[in-house]
Amino acid sequence: MSKLIKPVSLVIVIILSLCCNRHPSVQYSHTIGVTYQNLQNEFVINIQDAMRNRAKELNVKLIEVDGQGKAENQISQVENFLALDVDAIILNPFDRYGSAPVVSIAKREGKPIVVVNAVVVNLDKADAYVGSNDQEAGRIAATYISQLLKGKGDLALIRGPNGHSAEIQRTEGILEILKGYPDLKIIFDQSGNWDRTQGLELMENWLSTGKPLQAVIAQNDEMALGAQKAIEAAGKQNDILVIGIDAIPDALRAVKDGKLCATVFQDARGQGILALELAVKLSEGKRVDHTNYIPFQLITKENLNK
Amino acid sequence: MKQKQIFQYLSRYGILVAFLILILLLSLLSPAFLKTTNIMNILRQTSVNGIVAVGMTFVIILAGIDLSVGSVIALAAVIAASFAHSGDYPLIVPVFAGLAVGGLCGFLNGFVIAKRKIAPFIMTLAMMTIARGAALVYTNGRPVIELSDSYNKIGGSYFLGIPLPVIIFIIIIFIGWVLLSKTVFGRHVYATGGNTTAAALSGIKTGKITIWVYTLAGILSGLAGIVLSSRVMSGSPATGQGYELDAIAAVVIGGTRLTGGVGTIFGTIVGVLIIGVMNNGLDLLNVSSYWQLVVKGIIILLAVVLEKKNSR
Amino acid sequence: MNNSDDISPFLEIQRLSKSFPGTVALDEVSLNVCRGEIHSLMGENGAGKSTLMKILAGIYQKDSGQILLNGQPVEIQNERQALQSGIAMVHQELNNFPEMTVAENIFAGREPSRLGMVKKEELNSRAGIILQEFHLNIDPHTKMGMLSISEMQLVEIVKAISCNAAILILDEPTSAISSIDADFLFEVLQRLKKQGVAIIYISHKMEEVFRISDRITVLRDGKWISTGYSTEITRDELIHKMVGRELKELFPDRTSIPGDTVLEVKNLSRQNAFIDISLSVRKGEVLGIAGLVGSGRSEFIKSIFGFPPADSGEILVMGKRVHIHSPGDAMNNGFALVPEDRKLAGLNLLGTVMFNTTLAVLPRFAGFGGMIHRTQEKQAAGYIASQLQVKSGTMNQLISNLSGGNQQKVVLAKWLLVEPSVLLLDEPTRGIDIGAKSEIYQLINKLAMEGMSILMVSSEMTELMGLCERIIAFRKGKISREFDRSGFNQEHILAAIMN
Secondary structure: OHHHHHHHHHHHHHHHHHHHOOOOOOOOOEEEEEEEOOOOOHHHHHHHHHHHHHHHHHOEEEEEEEOOOOHHHHHHHHHHHHHHOOOEEEEOOOOOOOOHHHHHHHHHOOOOEEEEEOOOOOHHHOOEEEEOOHHHHHHHHHHHHHHHOOOOEEEEEEEOOOOOHHHHHHHHHHHHHHOOOOOEEEEEEEEOOOOHHHHHHHHHHHHOOOOOOOEEEEOOHHHHHHHHHHHHHOOOOOOOEEEEEEOOHHHHHHHHOOOOOEEEEOOHHHHHHHHHHHHHHHHOOOOOOOEEEOOOEEEOOOOOOO | OHHHHHHHHHHHOHHHHHHHHHHHHHHHHOOOOOOHHHHHHHHHHHHHHHHHHHHHHHHHHOOOOOOOHHHHHHHHHHHHHHOOEOOOOOOHHHHHHHHHHHHHHHHHHHHHHHHOOOOHHHHHHHHHHHHHHHHHHHHOOOOEOOEOHHHHHHHHOEEOOEEHHHHHHHHHHHHHHHHHHHEHHHHHHHHHHHOHHHHHHOOOOHHHHHHHHHHHHHHHHHHHHHHHHHHHOOEOOOOOOOHHHHHHHHHHHOOOOOOOOOOOHHHHHHHHHHHHHHHHHHHHOOOOHHHHHHHHHHHHHHHHHHHHHHOO | OOOOOOOOOOEEEEEEEEEEOOEEEEEEEEEEEOOOOEEEEEOOOOOOHHHHHHHHOOOOOOOEEEEEEOOEEOOOOOHHHHHHOOEEEEOOOOOOOOOOEHHHHHOOOOOOEEOOEEOHHHHHHHHHHHHHHOOOOOOOOOEHHHOOHHHHHHHHHHHHHHOOOOEEEEEOOOOOOOHHHHHHHHHHHHHHHHOOOEEEEEOOOHHHHHHHOOEEEEEEOOEEEEEEEHHHOOHHHHHHHHHOOOOOOOOOOOOOOOOOEEEEEEEEEEOOOEEEEEEEEEOOOEEEEEOOOOOOHHHHHHHHOOOOOOOEEEEEEOOEEEOOOOHHHHHHOOEEEEOOOHHHHHOOOOOEHHHHHHHHHHHHHEOHHHEEOHHHHHHHHHHHHHHOOOOOOOOOOEHHHOOHHHHHHHHHHHHHHOOOOEEEEEOOOOOOOHHHHHHHHHHHHHHHHOOOEEEEEOOOHHHHHHHOOEEEEEEOOEEEEEEEHHHOOHHHHHHHHOO
16 A cells, blocks of 8 residues: 555645646736635536636636535635635635634734635625625515515415525515515525536425415525426416526526516626726725625516616 | 234335325325326426336345435436427437437446445445536526427326326336336346355456446436426426435335345335335425425334344 | 152253244253253254254243253243253353453453443452462453353353352263363362252263263154163163164275275365375265364365365366366366354255255256246155155255254255265264264265265364274374274374374
8 A cells, every 4th residue: 555655645746737838938916715605506607707707817816616505615725725825815604603714814914814705704894795795685686576466375484504694685675575565475596506406395295285475585595496497397387486696598498488477587697707806906905995895687578688 | 813914914015015004094084195196296396206117116226325316417417408409300319319318427327336445335325426416517507498299298288198208108017017027127136135255256247237227316317307497498407306315215114125136126115105105295295394294204214214124 | 750759859841842943942851950960961963852852942932841950940031031040051052252351251240340430350259269269270361262162162161050050951062072171070070060060961972962961861863761860871872872773883884995086186285284185085984084173184185176176286077177166167076065063164054944955056047037947856855864864844944943953964965966976075064963963874875885085174083983994094184093993993083283
């Protein structure tokens, strides 16, 4: 076994150096480390794309890592960033609490850190936050549904993963609006874990209880599309409204076809670009605003083409 | 003597009794539970786990384990979906691609386990990450959407009033049952899982049996990936997570020993249904999702404890 | 009940019964054992000895009947309760922890400890004292796995006695140890006897049973047959009681004469197993292979069967060279192998009698799509099982419910279904009782007379000398000598296999 270690590690080093030094001639102005919450999520990938494009334009070297849905991964990744001596760190936190140490670690070492898209409990310690206020997304969705239903009806709520920061905030926003409409009642409330299949199966089960339902608020588009599929299969597409959040391409198409009544557009591109720009400014020692909201937009059939 | 017979009968079908009790309980608690549409829901929702669990039954009887099924589902789903844009290819192409990819992953599992003598846990754990990674690479992490109507019909249409996934599931049960309990191949699977040395000395090519069993499990994962992506009309590289554990739970609830050599398709089906009924019932009762996890764990544990007690 | 006498019984078993699905293992068996007595329990496999002892040791639970200790009824629900009642059993298959030291094994589960920390010093010193009491020259620090089988057995006995066992059950303790080690064991037993321990001794070996026991009880087919003083019964009477019929000549003469050479092996070698083995077997001949464990005898016949194949050399069947890379190849060339250890290599203990009987010939019953014709399978299995007089409730009974002798018959049945021209037997009668042995000897004889060539490995000299035309002695992976029937002599053969 030990005989193998040397040749194997040599091969690994060679492979790594080949991977990393593909453009040895380019001189970068800055090096920025980014840790994403989970690159299996389309929305996060959109942020990544925007960030990559902007980095190329600004001649910034990005070191990107995937937290794979685990806060502890993000912590060790940032420790690696520090070892690589990056100029600034961008954190796209997975877990409001679990990812918080990332900020503490960066600040302990005096590295600028920008938090993007989701929040952490010690957000005030970070140098900047770029994102959209998830409570606002919840408020927008709930407001639109209450307008369509004229303040009366029974609702189902499909949440994101329990404890996820977007789940917590979107729920807060939704409940805040619904408080103003005593005749709007949530009769079903479960987590669909951002997953389309789970949204579908939840809806199938709810429908078979036979309880009439006027609208479904899903905290992301994937779950909304799943729920819509179940509703359509049951022939109730004219009776039950479905609204999602995120405005992924599939959802936009569904809005166009009238299958979803609306989705709430969260500007992934805007978030990615601004986060990168702030990180660059911070590493040049410039001052930036702490909180930077990229506004949400309600997307309906009417304003779809804009 | 009479009492004793009843007891023996009960112990033999203990898991079935547990299942019936669960059904009785849920039908008392929720009036919607026994309605035809709900029963169809349960069957449709269990069909994907069921297809995977049939393959897992073979693997576990062989004293193996397949942790890669969830990831193979995702890989097959995205590859099948990528060939299923409307008008691109006839339906047979995405279906064949999905099955072939699943079969290939399974074959690799079986080949390495049989020929290199790698523990199934390790090999399929490696395949679990490889297949998930391959699915993400293939799609750049984005779901494959805009699938053709014909493809979407696999998961969405009905035949004689029964959802097509359920029909597929029933066909797979039948094939699995015949293969396992009626054929020479099935007998050889039991023999290899029960005592590899004795099986090899009986002239059974245990390596070949191993490769075939994992390939079969892979093909069934591929099929599950096709049905799943067609149901939600999108092939997502993130899909299928945790399916290996549901399948293993179903197989074990159904009385198959993790050490191999013993088990039936019938038991697995009951296991699959117990999990499916439980998921559905907890949703119907609108049990909070935090509590659902606790209740599910307890029911799985109870079912296995009951089975263990009765098999003594 | 048998004749009671001056010594008052310490352990009384009254009308004990136990059934398993398909068989009545014990049928109202009564028995008593006194302090300071060695009481032997004899009977064929399947007679109910092991079941009875396992009930006493708390492994099985009785269906009905009573167990009295010192006149007081006791309930034994599990092994822990048995130990608390002072009953300890040393199993045939030793249950120890090979990776732990002797001291740790002796005190397993009741280690001297303080605050959850094992007191190693005390553990070892106490173990040392106990071992010395028994005159055992074993270091308590040694790993259990490093001991010989007889030493492990003695350690288990020490462990049992150190738990204050008043009743010690020994299940075939000498089946795997040398006669010198057995002598030492008997000394230990005599000492325990003097201390007033009641010993129940199970063995198939007549000689030692007569030598050490005070009384002998015979069981047959789950029923009590007799109990008597060992001085008042002859060997023949005992066999008669055990078998329930006159034991005819154990090894009947064969009248047939071997024909042409069927199997020829030339210069077969396998690394670290055997070197340059050449031999031949004729039609209708039984060729014996004698040798110690590790002499390469089992490895050799397994290699003929391709498990694993030899590195070099030739195998010829009817003068034609055959290439055997796997058991499948061997079967195609007319070979069958009854392996040494039926539990590890011969049977699938999770399967039924039918499953095991037909496993090697399943493709023969296969129809469309590999589906098995159940009726054909049943007929074939039923026929061979009746030929071999396999005693089993039904063919769908689990093989693990059968006695050792019947299990071995199933292994033989499985390989006779293959209809081999060369039958390879590795210890065909190991661990089975004299009745089943005699049946297997008759069978081997009959097969040879019908023209089958048989190559047989055995550790029992009487068996080899009784059945074989010739005996080949293996020593350190090589053939050391060959004996013809006329030249059979136990001492010479032993000399040829000893290092």
